[in-house]
Amino acid sequence: MAAEKKSVSNFTVRVGIVLIAGCILVPITLVTMFIHYAVPLQTLSLLFSVDPASSVILEGKIRSHNSGRSLCDFSSSRSDVCKLKGDVRIILTNASVVVVVVHPSAKHQSWRMKPHPRKNDRHALARVTEVSVTSTPAAELAPECTAKHAAAAVVFSVGGYAGNMFHDFTDVLVPLYITTRRFAGDVHLLVSDAQPWWLDKYRPLLRELSRRDIVDMDRGSLGGVHCYPHVIIGLDFHKEMSVDVANIAGGGGYNMADFARLLRRSYGLTRDTAIRLRDGDNNNGAVKAKKKAPRLLIISRRATRTFTNVGAIVRTAAALGYEVVVGETELHSDLGAFAQVVNSCDVLVGVHGAGLSNLVFLPARAVVVQVVPLGGLEAMAREDFGAPAIDMGLGYVQYDIAVEESTLARRYPRDHRVLRDPAAVRRDGWLALRSAYLVGQNVTLDVARFRAALSRALQLLRH
CATH class of the missing domain: 3.40.50 (Rossmann fold)
Structure with missing residues (x-):
């Protein structure tokens, strides 16, 4: 009888242990599955990378609260974009960016991204140089600035299907217009994977988008560490070869017709209106x-x-x-x-x-x-x-x-x-x-x- 009681007692203990373990493991498994399927792992790795004091995940995006200093958005099916503000340092020779995030809970984090609006096209991205981005909690851990700039910078790749005129406008030029327009020409364009003939072909438009010399990250003579107060990595994409007014914060006040006018001006085209027949x-x-x-x-x-x-x-x-x-x-x-x-x-x-x-x-x-x-x-x-x-x-x-x-x-x-x-x-x-x-x-x-x-x-x- 005692042995039988002992056996029942041991069985009860074992069942209790299994139930307790199940109560612990099942929620963990469910949470892990939810995280895996609800939010991209790349996005999760950046949760505390950019302004950890104020960033949250919302619908697969990293957004900043209350004038937070940085924002990375990987939710678009076409383009990953990071908008970094504060102390941002770019090493041109190896396409790497370091952003200094001074906060008690800040951690040293790093990730890689391809700044071209064809993120799910592996054939296009094979021709796009990867950019390394690092968040560091203290300025002394970042490379020392050799040149400081007051203007913002946009880092992007021509890559992809460059040379096909449709892709030149859809993947690069119109998104570049959308991304840089807020700076009214006072912005540095840092471009990779651009052949010299491509830059010459579209230089009239590029000069309208930026009053500053284009920085060719592959062939330029600039070295050292260039520091900016605001850096955008990647280009804002709206839709095929056009501007989506509804997708512009605050209405934006510009559209594709404005881009066309800018383009006509940049190439010295004199006809603004077609013939009007009666x-x-x-x-x-x-x-x-x-x-x-x-x-x-x-x-x-x-x-x-x-x-x-x-x-x-x-x-x-x-x-x-x-x-x-x-x-x-x-x-x-x-x-x-x-x-x-x-x-x-x-x-x-x-x-x-x-x-x-x-x-x-x-x-x-x-x-x-x-x-x-x-x-x-x-x-x-x-x-x-x-x-x-x-x-x-x-x-x-x-x-x-x-x-x-x-x-x-x-x-x-x-x-x-x-x-x-x-x-x-x-x-x-x-x-x-x-x-x-x-x-x-x-x-x-x-x-x-x-x-x-x-x-x-x-x-x-x-x-």
Whole structure:
């Protein structure tokens, strides 16, 4: 009986120990799982890195309370941005930043980030130099300043898909405008992964964004430790090649049309407004010959998504009363000279692709006609170029080609999935879509059908 009682007692003790252990381990496990899935680990590691006295995690962001000195935001799907204030020191030779955080509970912390607005694109980020950021609790632990600056600095990478005009504007130039505008030109631009030709190509705009010399972190002669009262690492991204007014703190007071005006000024473009047609200037869709004709530019691509019947398009547009220009853009061409051509025009026509990025040089109230090739690309085309055009104050016409207008119709049988079911091809991933529709397709416009799009552009020039 005693042995039986002892056995029951031991069993009870063991059960009690298991229950107690479970009560301890289960909450810990749940908390760990919650943290892992609710907040990125990279964000957690920074909780006490920037102004630990006032920072909190909110919706995956690190924010500062009551005029806190620093803020890091890693919640965006496109861009990580750290805005550091106080004693910030940059070692240019190894792309490292040290911020001094003087507070009793401050700790020595460090993290790495790639300052380019394509954070989830591993192919783009492979061409982006990583920046090391360190938070230290005392100035004596930081490298000594060899140069002190009163102005702020912005650290960013051109990297990514530099040289593709769409990506130059979407990933770098428009985000740089959004990020630097608050400084009214009094800001240092510290750039990495920028080829000299790229800096030369966009130097007129870069000079408008900053009155100070650009610091090329890869090739510059500046050494030592440069100290700033305010440093932004990374660029604020809103949306494809545009400014989202709703995303600007306090309303901001600027938009994509303001960026376009700044761009026209930086390249010395003189036309601010497109031609305004009157109702009397049109006769069954054609502009009277005695009146000044609206000028139409056809962006001609060489490699893929080309117009195979440019001559027929030119004749159709001319019959409607347009003065037609055919232009090509090259990677290292004189952007300023081509910008002048674009600015002289009232309508821009092109197949979906980087060449349409030249719409940024058009005068206000001009019209963009985007030809969308086969492949279920309509929504992407509207997001990439349609929305930016409208945000700039331009008219927009989207022409979605029919199957018969694609050269793919002569390459595949009509029941092939490439022609019959583009959605299925898209489900195979970006590379499959790119191979089928962006690289392997040209366009032969049905000019009788396309005439309606050109007539619509004329109507927009009258309103």
